[in-house]
Amino acid sequence: DVKVTQSSRYLVKRTGEKVFLECVQDMDHENMFWYRQDPGLGLRLIYFSYDVKMKEKGDIPEGYSVSREKKERFSLILESASTNQTSMYLCASSFGRGPASTDTQYFGPGTRLTVL
Amino acid sequence: AQSVTQLDSHVSVSEGTPVLLRCNYSSSYSPSLFWYVQHPNKGLQLLLKYTSAATLVKGINGFEAEFKKSETSFHLTKPSAHMSDAAEYFCVVIQGGTGFQKLVFGTGTRLLVSP
Known part of the structure; x- marks a missing residue:
């Protein structure tokens, strides 16, 4: 079974703090993704990576950055957290090589981040 | 650009009755479509996937x-609802041409199942 794990299920931070969300997958997948999920909006892509040290912006990258130093790990960074970044954050991975892959994405359980 | 519209934000059924969750898509070419399910406090799980093979796609859990x-539709059905089907369901289309293939999610339909 594919396993995608996220470092925290719940996180509470203060405005202006730097926040790290970690994601690890154990299936040697090439592609990894970060989404945020908000009620009534579905999931929106923040960033994705199709190889180590490679990253591409998604639909809503503002206020976020990412890091992929190892194939199995993809980190989402909020440089200076703001209240409008309170959300559920979901990580996903897929086998396919490169950004043109249509392979199934496997999701982690999510991190519910609250910024006060 | 490709997009999906989920026509109902909430659907309520009784256990043992049929389930119908509606999804319409917009695509300039033959799309790849998915249904994902999200149970409370859990990640999304793939239910089924259409990629231009058979038009009737069977997924997990019936x-x-x-x-x-x-009709530009990709409706999700199940003949008989079970209590464990209560969850949020997302219709998803792949957007992209020769470049990056991105998942575009609908806004979700919450399925409520009553005894």
Whole structure:
């Protein structure tokens, strides 16, 4: 079974703090993704990576950055957290090589981040 | 650009009755379509996937969906609802041409199942 794990299920931070969300997958997948999920909006892509040290912006990258130093790990960074970044954050991975892959994405359980 | 519209934000059924969750898509070419399910406090799980093979796609847990090009629809059905089906369901289309293939999610339909 594919396993995608996220470092925290719940996180509470203060405005202006730097926040790290970690994601690890154990299936040697090439592609990894970060989404945020908000009620009534579905999931929106923040960033994705199709190889180590490679990253591409998604639909809503503002206020976020990412890091992929190892194939199995993809980190989402909020440089200076703001209240409008309170959300559920979901990580996903897929086998396919490169950004043109249509392979199934496997999701982690999510991190519910609250910024006060 | 490709997009999906989930026509109902909430659907309520009784246990043992049929389930119908509606999804319409917009695509300039033959799309790849998915249904994902999200149970409370859990990640998304793939239910089924359509990629231009058979128009009737069978998924896990007794769900199936039919791709209808003439109606631009990809509705999810199940003959008999179970309490464990209560969850949020997302219809998803792949957006992209020769470059990055991105998942575009609908806004979700919450399925409520009563005894």
